[in-house]
Amino acid sequence: xxxxxxxxxxxxxxxxxxxxxxxxxxxxxxxxxxxxxxxxxxxxxxxxxxxxxxxxxxxxxxxxxxxxxxxxxxxxxxxxxxxxxxxxxxxxxxxxxxxxxxxxxxxxxxxxxxxxxxxxxxxxxxxxxxxxxxxxxxxxxxxxxxxxxxxxxxxxxxxxxxxxxxxxxxxxxxxxxxxxxxxxxxxxxxxxxxxxxxxxxxxxxxxxxxxxxxxxxxxxxxxxxxxxxxxxxxxxxxxxxxxxxxxxxxxxxxxxxxxxxxxxxxx
Amino acid sequence: xxxxxxxxxxxxxxxxxxxxxxxxxxxxxxxxxxxxxxxxxxxxxxxxxxxxxxxxxxxxxxxxxxxxxxxxxxxxxxxxxxxxxxxxxxxxxxxxxxxxxxxxxxxxxxxxxxxxxxxxxxxxxxxxxxxxxxxxxxxxxxxxxxxxxxxxxxxxxxxxxxxxxxxxxxxxxxxxxxxxxxxxxxxxxxxxxxxxxxxxxxxxxxxxxxxxxxxxxxxxxxxxxxxxxxxxxxxxxxxxxxxxxxxxxxxxxxxxxxxxxxxxxxxxxxxxxxxxxxxxxxxxxxxxxxxxxxxxxxxxxxxxxxxxxxxxxxxxxxxxxxxxxxxxxxx
Ligand SMILES: Cc1cc2nc3c(=O)[nH]c(=O)nc-3n(C[C@H](O)[C@H](O)[C@H](O)COP(=O)(O)OP(=O)(O)OC[C@H]3O[C@@H](n4cnc5c(N)ncnc54)[C@H](O)[C@@H]3O)c2cc1C
Ligand SMILES: Nc1ncnc2c1ncn2[C@@H]1O[C@H](COP(=O)(O)O)[C@@H](O)[C@H]1O
Numbered sequence: 001x002x003x004x005x006x007x008x009x010x011x012x013x014x015x016x017x018x019x020x021x022x023x024x025x026x027x028x029x030x031x032x033x034x035x036x037x038x039x040x041x042x043x044x045x046x047x048x049x050x051x052x053x054x055x056x057x058x059x060x061x062x063x064x065x066x067x068x069x070x071x072x073x074x075x076x077x078x079x080x081x082x083x084x085x086x087x088x089x090x091x092x093x094x095x096x097x098x099x100x101x102x103x104x105x106x107x108x109x110x111x112x113x114x115x116x117x118x119x120x121x122x123x124x125x126x127x128x129x130x131x132x133x134x135x136x137x138x139x140x141x142x143x144x145x146x147x148x149x150x151x152x153x154x155x156x157x158x159x160x161x162x163x164x165x166x167x168x169x170x171x172x173x174x175x176x177x178x179x180x181x182x183x184x185x186x187x188x189x190x191x192x193x194x195x196x197x198x199x200x201x202x203x204x205x206x207x208x209x210x211x212x213x214x215x216x217x218x219x220x221x222x223x224x225x226x227x228x229x230x231x232x233x234x235x236x237x238x239x240x241x242x243x244x245x246x247x248x249x250x251x252x253x254x255x256x257x258x259x260x261x262x263x264x265x266x267x
Numbered sequence: 268x269x270x271x272x273x274x275x276x277x278x279x280x281x282x283x284x285x286x287x288x289x290x291x292x293x294x295x296x297x298x299x300x301x302x303x304x305x306x307x308x309x310x311x312x313x314x315x316x317x318x319x320x321x322x323x324x325x326x327x328x329x330x331x332x333x334x335x336x337x338x339x340x341x342x343x344x345x346x347x348x349x350x351x352x353x354x355x356x357x358x359x360x361x362x363x364x365x366x367x368x369x370x371x372x373x374x375x376x377x378x379x380x381x382x383x384x385x386x387x388x389x390x391x392x393x394x395x396x397x398x399x400x401x402x403x404x405x406x407x408x409x410x411x412x413x414x415x416x417x418x419x420x421x422x423x424x425x426x427x428x429x430x431x432x433x434x435x436x437x438x439x440x441x442x443x444x445x446x447x448x449x450x451x452x453x454x455x456x457x458x459x460x461x462x463x464x465x466x467x468x469x470x471x472x473x474x475x476x477x478x479x480x481x482x483x484x485x486x487x488x489x490x491x492x493x494x495x496x497x498x499x500x501x502x503x504x505x506x507x508x509x510x511x512x513x514x515x516x517x518x519x520x521x522x523x524x525x526x527x528x529x530x531x532x533x534x535x536x537x538x539x540x541x542x543x544x545x546x547x548x549x550x551x552x553x554x555x556x557x558x559x560x561x562x563x564x565x566x567x568x569x570x571x572x573x574x575x576x577x578x579x580x581x582x583x584x585x586x587x588x589x590x591x592x593x594x595x596x597x598x
Contacts, residue, residue, distance in 0.1 A: 017408050029412065098388075099380060127408055129527070130388035132376035135344070139380035144345060144458050147373045161462075166369040167522065168281045169466045171342075175459030227385030231402065232415040238553060241574040244565075250587045253577050257559065257588075258595055260575055266536040266557050267595070 002058045002157060002177075003116045004049035005109055006042070007137070008077055010070035011127040013037035022233055029233055036066075036073045041122030043080075043190035045183050048120050048152055050081045050191065056157040059083050061113055065093055065104050068208060078201035079193035085204075086112045090211040095223025098128075102136035103220045104211075109141065111214040112207070117177040118160075123148065123184045134182035145180040146173055150187055271422040273306045274299055275360040277351065278323060279370055280313045282466050283340075287475065288366030288430035290326045295393060295433040296364060297327030302395055305361070308332060310354060312347055314340040317445050324443035326435060331445045332358075338457075341464060342370055345456040348377040353450040355382060360423045362401050364393075367427035375427045385418030386425040391432050391531065391550070401426070410527055410550030431475040431531035474523060479505025480534040482525055482552070485512035486541020486562060487581060493518040495585045496540060502593050508532065510548050513541075526551035541581050544569025561585075 012020065016034045023030050049060045062077045064070070065088040074085050088108045096104060109116065119141065121134040131147065138145035151163035162181065164171040193201075211218060219225055243260070245253045261267040274296035278289030289309070296307045309328040311320055313335065320331040334350050351374075355363065363378070365371040367389045379386035392404035396417070401424045403416040418424040474480065481500040487493050493513075500507040509519035510526065525532055526548040537555035542548060544560070544567055552558065553572070560573040563580045570576045577584055 012408075014409070017411055020408060020411065022412070097385065098376065099383070099385065102380065128388075129407075129409075130376075131372045132379075132386060132388055135373060135376035136380040139377055145373075145377070146459055148369050162459075166342075167467070169464060171461050172463035172465070173459045174462050179459065227383070227421040228387055228416050228418050230414050231396075231417045233407075234413050234415075235411070236413050236550075236553065238549075238572050240558060240572055242571065242576070243574065244570060244576045244578060246578055250579055250583045251591075253579060254584065254587045254591045257575055257577060258591060261536065261557070261559075262595075264557055264574075 002056065003113060004052060004058050004060045005113060005116050005119045006046045006049045006060060006062050006077070006082065007105060007119065007121040007133070008042040008046065008062050008064050008074065009039045009122075009125045010036040010064065010066045010073045011039045011125055014040075014126055022235055027233055036070050038073055038076060039122055039125045039127075041124060041126070041183070041185060044185050044187050045120040045122045046077055046080060046082060047188045047190040048181070048183055049118070051188070052118070052154070052157055053081065058117070058157065061086065063105055063108050063113075064088070065096070065101055065108070071206060071208065074206065075201055076193060078204045078206065079197040080191055081197060083204060085206040087206070087208045088211070088214065089208050092211040092216075092218055092222050095226065096221055097226035097228045098130050098132040099136055100221045100226045102133050103140055104216055105133070105137055106140035107214045107216045108209065112209065117157075119178075119180040121180065121182040123182050131182070134180055138180035141178075141180065143178045143180060144175065145182070146175060147182040149181050149183045152181070152183070152187060268422065271359045271361040273308055273358070273360045275308045275310060275355070275358070275363045275423070276328070277310045277363065277365045277371070277374070279366055279368060280311075280315075281368075283313070285319065285322065286366060286368065287435065288368060288428070290323075290435040291430065291433040292364045292366060292428060293323060293326040293328055294436040297436075299362075299393065299395060299401075303399060306330065308358070308360065310351060311335070312339050312350055320445040324441050325437050327438060327441065329443045331443065332448050333445055334448050334450070336449070341461055342374075343457050343461070344373055344377050345458065346452050347374055348381060349452060349456060350448075350450050351378050352381045354448060355423060363423040363425045365425070365427045367429045371427050375425060379425050382423070384421040384423060384425055385416075386427070387416040387418075388427050389527075390426045390428045393426065393428065400424070406527060406550050410546035429531050431533070474506045474508055474525070474530050474532055477506035477532070478534050479503040479536045480508050480525070480532050480538070480552070480555070481505055482508035482510065482537065482539045482542065483513050483518065484510040484539065484542030485516065486543075487513060487518065488541065490518055492581055492585060495589055499538070499585070499589050499592060502589065502596060503536070505534065505536070510542055539569060540585065542569055543567050544572055
């Protein structure tokens, strides 16, 4: 059976980012009270794979690298229709940058899935928003990649015609499997898990593996072995006048504004 | 580590034209290189004449490495990345800067992975640390948090940088030379196969260069009000920008979106109307000299981030603002 692999990342739920705060003493980002959620673009990636599954009977495996308590969140992908989930979770992975993450995911795919036809990623993870993992993963898997994909078409699920959106231009690209795609939210509308899906997800396999389970080279993962380091975190300080011009009549307020802009020299 | 010298910039072409961000990065690289006492090189891939390559010299390049062949005209990630990796291994630059455009963010990670070096994404500032290491400032969590990223042990230090954060700067006189380069690329690297290349019709918006930017959000409510906003931009001799929801409403084109996923602007005057002030938008405007906000909700977060705030309904305020500004400027 042809194999799709979808890369899904649990991230701090964007709805609760206002609760994130920086511990100024330690410089550490605190996330207490911020639940995890699936990275929204990754649902579009999963939907691409599920549509191929529906039409051509593929197997869809989800892979992820994240802390063990995100298992619950990853179950949602099974409820949506994925066949199984592999979660790489290990202290050795923590602090990995995109290169180390891509390496770990590639080892997870090689050891747990083996041959694959298509790897689908989201266009970016909203928390870090690097958009780097898909191309780096493709490098480690030794296959080509196409990013910024807004449309995926296939007649036979062997060759794919995709649209790559580069803003100033659009490329229509013909690709053969195996390859890595990263898709934007324009590509489709992800399905919502229904009750049947949720019930059947209970019996689908979800395997949590460690770094040694997949024989990952420990000198290539984790904080110490990531080429980039976070030297410092800071909250952008914004110093502004914050002069609020109130008063009932728009005429007066506008006059006041124009005078102020004139005084400051911008008009 | 000392072997690695020079700041290299990949200068992207957009439909045959040199990209603005390429020139912006050359100018920034010039500044950093002068501070460090080293040189700047531009990398140009495509089907170019030597004249085009020489243009880069006036923006600060001491050297331009030119890969010019008909078959390099279109972007192929494997081909472009191999050319760059070949050059980097030969020339050993300490840093490699690439625009955070769609092409740049497709290319850079492939290059970094082949070189097994660090890469930071969507930088909004670059500076040198005391130890001479490149400090790369990147927004996280939609701009609510900033991180200083460094790559202490691997070379080159790689970063993609948002277009518009640095100003391009043409120098009067600069000495430099163009070096023609080529590398072995097999036919197999021209995959996946590009069957069609469609140039999108886009009105080029001078958003990056405008002294005044008028920006509208979801609170503009309708197309008629949007037209008024455009009028205001026109009167002020500025450019118009939009937030994501305003584009989703169909009032404006995607290419004038301002913020984390769009353009970064730093005009002398920014006026934001009907905008709540989400960090994803604010990161794109926070370096403006003066920020004016118009919103009917006094609790809108944007009021905390502005110089002058008008608490009012755009339906009432905008027409007055347009008329009075017109009178003030064209007495
Ligand atoms: C990863 C990511 C990236 C993003 N990137 C960007 C980006 O680059 N750029 C961007 O803009 N957004 C971006 N967004 C979206 C961003 O989070 C906000 O949703 C968006 O900026 C809000 O736009 P808005 O202020 O126009 O709309 P809203 O948040 O809906 O605010 C509308 C405001 O208008 C006011 N209003 C309503 N009616 C009136 C009236 N009649 N008169 C006066 N005021 C009125 C309301 O009080 C409200 O404050 C991104 C989001 C994510 C998750
Ligand atoms: N830790 C991870 N686990 C699984 N997939 C990931 C992980 N990090 C990134 N990805 C995938 O790579 C895409 C781009 O992420 P990023 O490069 O972090 O912006 C995401 O949308 C995911 O599909």
